[in-house]
Amino acid sequence: MFMQSENIPLFPEQASTFAWQVDYLFFYITAICLFFGLGVVLVVLAFAYKYKEQKKFASPRNIHGSLVLEFTWTAIPFVLAMSIFVLGTIVFHNLYSMPQDATEIFVVGKQWMWKFQHGTGQREINELHVPVGRKIKLTMTTEDVIHDVYIPAFRTKADVVPGRFTYLWFEATKPGKYRLFCAEYCGLNHSGMGGWVYVMEQKDFDSWLSGTDADKTPVQAGEDLFNNKLGCASCHAGGDTQRGAKLEGIFGKEVKLVGGNTAQRDEQYLRNSILNPGGQVVEGYQPIMPTFKGQVTEEQLVSLVAYIRSLSPDAASAPSTGSGNGTGTETESEDKAGDDQGDK
Amino acid sequence: MDNVETNNGGQQEQELNYLNNGHSVRSWLLTRDHKRIALLYVLSVSFFFLVGGIYAGLLRVELLTPQSDLFEAATYNRIFTAHGVIMIFLFLIPAIPATLGNFFVPLLIGAKDLAFPRINLLSWYLYMGGAGLAVWALMQGGVDTGWTFYAPYSTTFSNSYVVMTGLGAFVVGFSSILTGLNFIVTIHTMRAPGMTWFRLPLMIWSHYATSLIMILGTPVVAITIVLLALERIARVGIFDPSIGGDPILFQHLFWFYSHPAVYVMILPAMGVMSELVANFSRKRVFGYEFVAFSSIAIAVIGFLVWGHHLFVSGQSFYAGMVFSILTMIVAVPSAVKVFNWTATLYQGSLSFDTPMIYAYGFLGLFLVGGLTGLFLGTAGMDIHLSDTYFIVSHFHFVMVGGTVMGYLGGIHYWWSKMTGRHYSEFWGKISAMLVFIGFNLTFFPQFILGYLGMPRRYASYPEEFQVLNIFSTLGASVLGVGYGLPVIYLTYSFFFGKKADDNPWKLPGLEWRTSSPPPTENFKETPIVTWEAYDFSEDNGIEIERTPETEVQPSS
Numbered sequence: 001m002f003m004q005s006e007n008i009p010l011f012p013e014q015a016s017t018f019a020w021q022v023d024y025l026f027f028y029i030t031a032i033c034l035f036f037g038l039g040v041v042l043v044v045l046a047f048a049y050k051y052k053e054q055k056k057f058a059s060p061r062n063i064h065g066s067l068v069l070e071f072t073w074t075a076i077p078f079v080l081a082m083s084i085f086v087l088g089t090i091v092f093h094n095l096y097s098m099p100q101d102a103t104e105i106f107v108v109g110k111q112w113m114w115k116f117q118h119g120t121g122q123r124e125i126n127e128l129h130v131p132v133g134r135k136i137k138l139t140m141t142t143e144d145v146i147h148d149v150y151i152p153a154f155r156t157k158a159d160v161v162p163g164r165f166t167y168l169w170f171e172a173t174k175p176g177k178y179r180l181f182c183a184e185y186c187g188l189n190h191s192g193m194g195g196w197v198y199v200m201e202q203k204d205f206d207s208w209l210s211g212t213d214a215d216k217t218p219v220q221a222g223e224d225l226f227n228n229k230l231g232c233a234s235c236h237a238g239g240d241t242q243r244g245a246k247l248e249g250i251f252g253k254e255v256k257l258v259g260g261n262t263a264q265r266d267e268q269y270l271r272n273s274i275l276n277p278g279g280q281v282v283e284g285y286q287p288i289m290p291t292f293k294g295q296v297t298e299e300q301l302v303s304l305v306a307y308i309r310s311l312s313p314d315a316a317s318a319p320s321t322g323s324g325n326g327t328g329t330e331t332e333s334e335d336k337a338g339d340d341q342g343d344k
Numbered sequence: 345m346d347n348v349e350t351n352n353g354g355q356q357e358q359e360l361n362y363l364n365n366g367h368s369v370r371s372w373l374l375t376r377d378h379k380r381i382a383l384l385y386v387l388s389v390s391f392f393f394l395v396g397g398i399y400a401g402l403l404r405v406e407l408l409t410p411q412s413d414l415f416e417a418a419t420y421n422r423i424f425t426a427h428g429v430i431m432i433f434l435f436l437i438p439a440i441p442a443t444l445g446n447f448f449v450p451l452l453i454g455a456k457d458l459a460f461p462r463i464n465l466l467s468w469y470l471y472m473g474g475a476g477l478a479v480w481a482l483m484q485g486g487v488d489t490g491w492t493f494y495a496p497y498s499t500t501f502s503n504s505y506v507v508m509t510g511l512g513a514f515v516v517g518f519s520s521i522l523t524g525l526n527f528i529v530t531i532h533t534m535r536a537p538g539m540t541w542f543r544l545p546l547m548i549w550s551h552y553a554t555s556l557i558m559i560l561g562t563p564v565v566a567i568t569i570v571l572l573a574l575e576r577i578a579r580v581g582i583f584d585p586s587i588g589g590d591p592i593l594f595q596h597l598f599w600f601y602s603h604p605a606v607y608v609m610i611l612p613a614m615g616v617m618s619e620l621v622a623n624f625s626r627k628r629v630f631g632y633e634f635v636a637f638s639s640i641a642i643a644v645i646g647f648l649v650w651g652h653h654l655f656v657s658g659q660s661f662y663a664g665m666v667f668s669i670l671t672m673i674v675a676v677p678s679a680v681k682v683f684n685w686t687a688t689l690y691q692g693s694l695s696f697d698t699p700m701i702y703a704y705g706f707l708g709l710f711l712v713g714g715l716t717g718l719f720l721g722t723a724g725m726d727i728h729l730s731d732t733y734f735i736v737s738h739f740h741f742v743m744v745g746g747t748v749m750g751y752l753g754g755i756h757y758w759w760s761k762m763t764g765r766h767y768s769e770f771w772g773k774i775s776a777m778l779v780f781i782g783f784n785l786t787f788f789p790q791f792i793l794g795y796l797g798m799p800r801r802y803a804s805y806p807e808e809f810q811v812l813n814i815f816s817t818l819g820a821s822v823l824g825v826g827y828g829l830p831v832i833y834l835t836y837s838f839f840f841g842k843k844a845d846d847n848p849w850k851l852p853g854l855e856w857r858t859s860s861p862p863p864t865e866n867f868k869e870t871p872i873v874t875w876e877a878y879d880f881s882e883d884n885g886i887e888i889e890r891t892p893e894t895e896v897q898p899s900s
Contacts (some may be wrong), residue, residue: 008811012796022728026795029722033715036679040686040711044704047689048696051625057850058626058693059880065631065684073683074676080674084722089665091724111501146591148656149729152797155728159657161592162496162702163585166658179806183656183731183799185490187497188418191802293586333768 015178015199016154017171021091021156028087032080070232095156098167102137105130106302107220109140109160111186112193120209121217126195128180129174131205137169139267143298148184151197157183163265172199175295221306225300230292232304244289245282251312256283270305361764361861376461377864381468382447383762386755388472389443390831392434399427401824404786404817410810412803420803421488422504428491433513434475436747437605439611441558442471442523444754445551447762449527451855452545454536454871459529463522470519478512481505490801492602495583495594499575507576510569514681517562517569520608524558527551535824536854538873542636545853545877546622546629549636550615554644557604557611561647565601568594592657599650607646609743611639613682613706613750620703620753621685623851625692628878631684638677645674655726664723671721678714682707697849698772702753713738716791731801734794737787745783752779752830759834760848764861765841771833778826781853785819852879 014020105128108115116124127175130136140149140160149168150157153176158168182193200208216224226232235244251270254262258281263269272279274296277289296304366372372380402423406414415423446464450457458464483489485630487509489498495854498506514840531552535544540552572594574580581587583594622629629635651659651667659667694700719725729735731796756776759767789812798809852875858867 009796009808010792022725024726025722026719029719029725035371035717037711037715040682041708043686044689044707045694046610047686048694048704049693051689051694053693053695055693060625060627060691060693062628062879062881063630063687063691064628069683069687070631070634070680077679078673078676080671081675081718084718085669085672088722088724089668091723092655092664092668092722092727093661095724095727096664145501146494146657150731150797150799152728157656157727157730163589163591163657164658177566179797181797181799185421185492185494185497185731185801187488187501188421190421191412191417191799193806 011160011179012155013153013174013176014155015172015174015176016151016156017173018091018095018155019153019173021094025087025091029084032084036077093329098169099135102135102169104137104139106306107138107149108161108298108302109142109144109149109182109186109193111144112182112189112191114147114180114182114195117218117299117302118209119217121220122209125252126180127198128195129198129200129205129208131202132172132175133202135169135171137167139302140166140168141298141302145186146181146184147186147193150181150183152181153178154197159184163202165271172197175199175201175204218303218306219310221300222303222310224303225296226305226307230296230300230304235289243284243286245285247308248311249314251309257281258283258285258287267305267309270308271301274301274304313325359859360863361859362864363764363861364601365646365864374465376457376465378446378450378458378464379762379862379864379866380645381464382443384468385438385442385446385471388468388475389435389439392430392475393439393827394831396427396430396435397824397827399430401820403427404820406803407805407813408810408817409518410805410807415662415803417803418488421490421801422486424488424801426482429478429487429509429513432491432605432743433479433516434471434778436609436743437516437520438471438523439609439751440616440754441527441551441554441745442467442519444616444751444758445527445547446523447552448758448855449530449548449762450534450774451858451866452548452853453531453534453539454854454867454873455530455534456867458526459534460522460526464526467519467522467526470515470522473820474515474517474519475510476512477515478509482511484508490727492598493569493572493594494598494659495572495575495589496585497589499572499582500584500586503878507573510572514566514569514628517566520558521562524555524562525773527555528559531555534694536871536873539854539863540873542633543873543875543877544636546618546632546635546639547612547615550618550639554608554611554615555638556643557608557646561601561604561608564597565605565664568597568601571597573715592654592659595657597642597649599653600647603650603653604646606739606743607642609747610710610750611642613747614639616750616754616757617685617703617706618681619853620699620757621688622851622878623757623853624695624697624700624703625688626695626880627688627692628683628876628880630687630690631680635681635684640678641677642674645670645677649674649721652721652723652726655723656730668721668723672718675714675718675721682711682714695849696773698767698776699753699757700768701773701776701780702749702756705776706746706749706753706778709741709749710785713741713743715746716741728797729794731799732794733790733798733800736800737794740787740790745787748827749779752776758855759837760844761855761862763838764844765837766844766848767837768833768839771829775826775829778822778829780823780826782819782822782826786816787819788805789813789815789819801884853877 022084042073059284102124104119106117114126115129142160142162147160148157149160154170156168156170158166160166176199178197182190236247250265252267255265256262263280275293276291281287406420412420484505487504487506489502489506531548571582575582579587581589583589584590618629618635626872649667649671651663652671655664720729720735756772793809793812798805805835844860846860854871
């Protein structure tokens with residue numbers, strides 16, 4: 001029943017570029033806590049020893065207070081708390097802002113499994129293979145309830161929320177096998193919804209990639225849906241005579257909507273436009289598109305978004321950059337955000 | 345209650361007090377006396393503490409091994425949900441305000457009763473009604489959403505008694521609102537002559553702050569439960585994105601109440617703590633005004649920090665930043681309280697009676713609980729820690745280490761006033777120390793587990809976490825003994841304990857100037873207050889034995 005004592009871990013492995021940042025933050029806050037915690041405990045113990053009652057029901061001298069002390073012990077914790085806040089926010093910012101040059105992997109959670117799809121088409125369930133030393137960005141959604149991707153060795157996690165995309169990125173620093181958990185309670189088999197992240201040297205990763213049967217890439221799958229299965233092309237392709245909005249070269253740019261608002265055309269915008277087209281009609285078009293809610297699965301949505309994004313080859317995947325020059329060429333094989341990293 | 349009758353009956357010469365003034369069941373169930381209602385609450389919340397504790401014990405036993413062997417995952421999920429729902433809604437939130445607050449708010453300010461005695465009784469019936477609904481849901485098969493009821497799991501996917509449990513919490517919420525309303529009106533309008541705001545014992549300030557949260561926050565969770573039920577029953581799309589809702593909206597609404605609710609649990613315990621520290625140091629609380637206003641500051645700022653529960657939920661970066669800085673700010677008034685309590689000990693005459701042992705224990709556990717909150721309020725740190733055992737341990741340190749230590753400390757402190765009898769000081773100290781040791785043994789390993797990455801609400805877990813879980817379960821059994829002992833010796837004391845004086849510790853508070861147990865009207869004649877709170881000086885009418893060298897400065 002008991003494991004050997006040398007196998008009791010007391011501190012998690014460090015396997016990403018975040019790990020040391022989060023750990024240093026941890027040590028900094030721990031130091032402050034020890035300073036205050038031990039300080040108060042020692043003072044209380046000293047007082048308890050020194051001022052232990054000598055006589056029952058004594059009446060010691062009354063001390064009302066001291067403005068100087070009150071100010072001091074308000075100001076010092078405040079300043080230290082602010083220092084924690086600033087350091088914590090820097091780390092938070094690093095975790096939160098998605099790099100432009102990351103390799104993208106799509107993640108779909110469902111009760112109770114994780115589905116991953118690489119840009120090259122490989123699909124995995126409850127296992128994720130990534131190369132060491134490369135920035136990886138997970139674009140995530142779920143088919144049912146809220147889940148949460150959590151990789152303790154990377155010190156990062158993010159909720160996966162139905163009805164929207166969430167993102168998480170990391171750069172693994174050490175080849176190995178690391179636990180992947182679902183950290184948001186998702187029902188019956190919540191504790192079984194996990195697996196492993198395999199961090200591999202680039203060459204091992206490459207051979208792993210080629211060793212697996214390549215499925216369609218998300219872009220290819222999206223193209224198939226767009227042209228055939230869902231028939232989007234009947235309105236959204238055809239050049240000058242098409243009825244629906246032009247999709248080439250639009251990704252990442254602002255657009256004017258009917259009613260005067262503008263919208264940033266990012267993944268979320270595309271997703272909303274497919275599921276709830278009437279909600280954001282582009283100026284100059286009629287609200288004639290039917291909703292595709294219930295007709296497309298989350299995985300199909302991911303593919304569709306990937307395909308539509310591929311029509312704007314110069315736009316980066318991050319929503320906030322609008323720098324693409326929008327030449328609408330339809331080259332879907334060379335446009336993935338991660339391809340400039342040279343994994344082909 | 346019948347036993348009370350046989351015990352006190354036949355002693356004709358005994359003075360009439362609230363306990364022997366009427367012995368029928370009816371005289372208890374239809375009482376309007378705040379003291380009797382407080383005792384009804386003591387019995388009911390203690391019962392639910394026991395039930396919630398049994399659920400906790402089952403969880404700890406299951407977690408001895410990595411596999412889920414004692415219960416299936418489905419049962420485990422229902423057990424942790426039952427543990428959370430019962431402990432939070434039926435024990436921690438009413439624990440101190442409805443029992444010690446109900447009993448002592450009028451006594452501490454020199455009032456005959458609360459402002460609305462009938463509403464006070466109604467709030468107990470609402471509590472029992474809501475508790476009944478929750479228990480009924482449990483008997484039917486329970487609920488498996490976790491006490492947080494996150495949508496869309498709760499509204500669309502869970503196949504359990506979500507609406508019935510929610511309705512229970514909804515009804516109990518009204519009992520909380522009415523109690524808060526009663527306290528605020530009582531404190532405003534029924535203070536004895538001379539009892540100015542800055543002569544109020546700090547217990548009153550903290551209950552005032554608590555009542556503000558109860559009145560302003562509870563309706564929000566009530567509305568949220570109604571919306572949840574609407575979506576679950578009528579499929580109105582509010583939270584579930586498949587019918588047009590937003591699941592993050594639920595989290596905002598839920599935590600808008602449920603974070604301040606943590607302060608509903610801890611503020612009254614801080615009030616008890618101020619009483620204990622002052623009275624067992626026999627000194628005025630150091631920096632009275634700062635301790636008083638820090639309660640109000642916590643109540644107000646506490647309403648603005650709920651988003652720190654959503655750092656990983658897909659909330660925007662700037663929202664995370666704002667909630668992080670506000671969380672850091674709300675830590676400051678709590679720190680100020682701790683420093684002032686510590687300073688109160690300086691040059692005091694410190695006793696080591698049972699209530700004060702609990703106060704020292706509170707200080708130790710609340711320090712750990714409060715300081716570990718700094719980790720979780722730091723957005724960059726919380727990403728790693730949220731939804732792990734680190735947060736589980738943190739909130740147990742605050743809510744159990746803080747609130748239950750305050751509750752038990754207060755029960756022991758005022759026991760002789762409430763019952764007119766003494767408990768066993770020996771067993772009191774033993775159990776206080778067992779609670780402190782057992783608590784640390786249970787929850788310290790969980791901090792390590794959390795940093796290692798063990799997620800909460802896991803029926804089964806990876807093998808490398810087993811040893812620390814075994815330590816935690818061993819600690820929990822010590823803790824269980826520590827919590828069980830008072831039930832035994834306090835019950836014994838209630839019936840057979842040594843009779844207590846009106847003021848066994850020679851303390852200056854108004855509650856100690858009436859008989860033990862107090863008469864139904866609390867005070868034979870309305871007291872007139874001419875002294876500051878915690879005034880132990882000679883001209884304050886308290887018998888004090890003084891060593892000649894002790895310098896006495898009359899305060900005013």
